[in-house]
Amino acid sequence: KQEVTQIPAALSVPEGENLVLNCSFTDSAIYNLQWFRQDPGKGLTSLLLIQSSQREQTSGRLNASLDKSSGRSTLYIAASQPGDSATYLCPRNGGTYKYIFGTGTRLKVLA
Amino acid sequence: EPEVTQTPSHQVTQMGQEVILRCVPISNHLYFYWYRQILGQKVEFLVSFYNNEISEKSEIFDDQFSVERPDGSNFTLKIRSTKLEDSAMYFCASDTEAFFGQGTRLTVV
Numbered sequence: 001k002q003e004v005t006q007i008p009a010a011l012s013v014p015e016g017e018n019l020v021l022n023c024s025f026t027d028s029a030i031y032n033l034q035w036f037r038q039d040p041g042k043g044l045t046s047l048l049l050i051q052s053s054q055r056e057q058t059s060g061r062l063n064a065s066l067d068k069s070s071g072r073s074t075l076y077i078a079a080s081q082p083g084d085s086a087t088y089l090c091p092r093n094g095g096t097y098k099y100i101f102g103t104g105t106r107l108k109v110l111a
Numbered sequence: 112e113p114e115v116t117q118t119p120s121h122q123v124t125q126m127g128q129e130v131i132l133r134c135v136p137i138s139n140h141l142y143f144y145w146y147r148q149i150l151g152q153k154v155e156f157l158v159s160f161y162n163n164e165i166s167e168k169s170e171i172f173d174d175q176f177s178v179e180r181p182d183g184s185n186f187t188l189k190i191r192s193t194k195l196e197d198s199a200m201y202f203c204a205s206d207t208e209a210f211f212g213q214g215t216r217l218t219v220v
């Protein structure tokens with residue numbers, strides 16, 4: 001059983017669309033929630049961190065929310081651009097600080 | 112902006128050889144981690160390290176793996192006798208808000 005489920009698994013959209021990426025956890029005990037992007041063959045870049053006392057965080061065109069009671073997080077990307085093309089990851093941090101990853105959402109934004 | 116640095120970026124080794132992957136975490140961080148990502152698969156936790164000892168390890172982190180912080184700045188992952196299936200990207204991370212390095216691509220031939 002997957003600990004972290006990300007929906008959709010893959011997404012291809014034209015430039016300019018507003019996007020919603022979803023993340024759910026089998027265990028809703030979440031310490032904090034961090035969204036990352038990973039470009040092919042590269043490392044993980046932190047996008048947003050929702051601290052344990054917060055419910056959402058915004059940075060530029062990105063907004064992430066966290067509902068601990070349901071064990072779900074959502075990443076909104078406004079006015080998508082080709083440079084947003086990457087895999088997006090929302091690993092679970094249950095409080096021991098190790099991250100459990102899902103398979104991510106592979107996003108492709110077409111020019 | 113401070114960053115986690117990993118060396119080398121790519122290492123090719125023969126099966127059965129020992130490899131050491133190096134990481135320089137951000138200087139005031141206290142928690143350190145190694146993760147790996149086999150090509151096309153998800154990122155997997157290997158081990159966490161705090162106060163100069165392993166705080167948690169996964170099933171993957173068997174006796175062929177070891178970690179240490181030899182000089183208070185570097186954080187290393189040693190694989191004693193590499194196998195073909197050890198080929199992967201290995202990521203170092205530090206702090207409770209994980210700062211990830213850019214990874215070392217290990218290829219075992």
